[in-house]
Amino acid sequence: MSAADLPRGPRDPEAYLRKNRELWRLWTPLKAASTQYDLAGFRAGGSRMRALERAEVGEVSGRSLLHLQCHVGIDTLSWARLGARVTGVDFAAEGVATARSLAADIDPSAVFVEADVLALPDHLDGHFDIVYTSHGVLGWLPDLRRWAEVVAHFIAPGGFVYVFESHPAAWMLDNRLDTAELRLRYSYFGEPEPLSFEYRSPTAVPDREVPGVEYAWGHSLGEIVSGLASAGLTIEFLHEWPFVAWRMLPCMVEHDDYWWRLPDGLPSIPLSFSLRASKPPA
Secondary structure, X not given: OOHHHOOOOOOOHHHHHHHHHHHHHHHHHHXXXXXOOOXXXXXXXXXXXXXXXXXXXXXXXXXXXXXXXXXXXXXXXXXXXXXXXXXXXXXXXXXXXHHHHHHHHHOOOXXXXXXXXXXXXXXXXXXXXXXXXXXXXXXXXXXXXXXXXXXXXXXXXXXXEEEEEXXXXXXXXXXXXXXXXXXXXXXXXXXXOOEEEEEEOOOOOHHHOOEEEEEEOOOOHHHHHHHHHHOOOEEEEEEEEOOEOOOOOOOOXXXXXXXXXXXXXXXXXXXXXXXXXXXXXO
């Protein structure tokens, strides 16, 4: 399926975002009940924060943290377990409801807001020591310059944003191949119309899977970095990594540290990156 398959109406970003929101309305309850998410294990004391992210963010105890595109709040509440005062934001009502249910058992002080990130200043007040975003979410946003402005808006003076994302170069690879082969399929530079990806929601009960099409926009590394710099933030570091947080390609192998890597014999390429950018003190 391609962008041309949208049923009717103008091909504007809002049309694609509505389609994505409807898909996640159907997917979220199934994902939340799946062994992939293991919400029971998380309630019992699990954490989703990897050592690398904890080291690069630093001490969060007593600090306010805003998590953009938080889905069901597992990562958000992982930061809460490390001592942060957390607020999570997601555009899907079902994800926010699940996050609030988890928070009731884990950290009742956690706040979850249902809102489009690009319109968040209309729905949330205040500033935060840390703004956090991670793991395959920027592609759902059509306007990275506006995203960077929103990020800068919510960072308190002296605070910072931390981004851990899949690398734009990795998104060029053909994700349909079942063999240990790297083949380019997508443009590195984003196009006006989004890409479409057909998926089946992963659940613990295969006959309850819901097929659907997600729409995503490509963003180059230069677009991400320049957007944050244009919003008045200072880039502290940009690190590129040969692993990613999920199985981006069928041939990838999960290691003991829970990162997914390409199999031996393939060249080492950037699969993810981490970035930290700060706002000058008042």
